[in-house]
Amino acid sequence: MxxxxxxxxxxxxxxxxxxxxxxxxxxxxxxxxxxxxxxxxxxxxxxxxxxxxxxAGATAEASADAGNTGDGVLTMEASPVTSAVREGVYVVVCIDPAADGGTFDVQDPAGKSVGTATVGALFGKQVRFTISDGAADFVAGDRFEISVARASAAxxxxxxxxxxxxxxxxxxxxxxxxxxxxxxxxxxxxxxxxxxxxxxxxxxxxxxxxxxxxxxxxxxxxxxxxxxxxxxxxxx
Missing domain, CATH: 2.40.300.10 (Head decoration protein D)
Structure with missing residues (x-):
């Protein structure tokens, strides 16, 4: 050897x-x-x-709440997580709606805010995504969830x-x-x-x-x- x-x-x-x-x-x-x-x-x-x-094998899947008024979409980046990501469900909630835009609070699986995301701009803390505007504007309380899971690195x-x-x-x-x-x-x-x-x-x-x-x-x-x-x- x-x-x-x-x-x-x-x-x-x-x-x-x-x-x-x-x-x-x-x-x-x-x-x-x-x-x-x-x-x-x-x-x-x-x-x-x-x-x-x-x-290794980390997945991050986003879903929109069925009760959302806004019909914009949250899209994960090709590299969807950073090394600081935590396993569990991240919640992204609209806190400041605006015409053709809006601001969302991003909470980690423990319920702690890790930053704010703006419609149309990349969010890159722990999870990476962009929220796009739709035909119907977002309202306060509209939300998305991002489920992060890790597979075994074997x-x-x-x-x-x-x-x-x-x-x-x-x-x-x-x-x-x-x-x-x-x-x-x-x-x-x-x-x-x-x-x-x-x-x-x-x-x-x-x-x-x-x-x-x-x-x-x-x-x-x-x-x-x-x-x-x-x-x-x-x-x-």
Whole structure:
């Protein structure tokens, strides 16, 4: 059996990414890089990471209350949840109706408000969706429900891969940022050989290794997700 391989990043490379951290023992976390499949799995310094246990198989299904006056639609994003999502039912209630618009309060499964959603604008805290206007305006009390459930992550629970905003297997949910280069051979996990930046830290946007083809919108959402974890990204 070949030995796992990883290399610590050079200081200059790390300094391009990491601006500040509260304490390495708290801000960083060693994790297992999932085995390569069809080829070695490689990440570089600044790669955004997803932990497959966080939202592997997560589903988020929206439904409108049968008694709604407004006939607008709530549509989930292709990547419908963030790493802060909670399993259960989110309730989205109209609190400030307006002609061809309106504002909705978003409550998590525990009944706590996590923000307000505006008709026509993306809501991206814990759950991601957009409410569209319909022919009939919303009135106060109109509501939607979003049911979030997680499937078992099975044997890949707790392992990380590179973030993929187009995926639906859990790798679309951001967990942190790689602080060192790491390689997992085909069929063999790299156990503890990858260190991720997780919390109470400042990172430089120019040091992030964005995946090929990522859009400006996906970058903006990724930065929001990282900040929700406690990793604030400086863009200038």
């Amino acid at each position: 070949s030995m796992p391989f990883y290399s610590l990043s050079r200081g200059a490379m790390l300094s391009t990414l990491l601006q500040w951290e509260a304490n390495p023992d708290y801000s960083r976390e060693a994790v297992t890089l999932l085995a390569g499949d069809g080829g070695e799995r490689r990440v570089e310094v600044g790669t955004i990471l997803a932990n497959l246990v966080n939202a 044997s890949n629970a707790g392992k990380v891969v590179a973030w993929d905003p187009e995926a639906s297997d859990g790798s679309q949910v951001i967990w942190g940022i790689a602080l060192n280069e790491a390689v997992a051979p085909v069929g063999e996990d790299l156990v503890g050989g990858l260190v991720g930046l997780r919390r109470l830290a400042l990172a430089k946007e120019r040091g992030i290794a964005w995946p090929d083809g990522v859009s400006d919108r996906q970058k903006a959402l990724a930065i929001e997700d990282l900040e929700a974890l406690g990793v604030v990204v400086r863009t200038s």
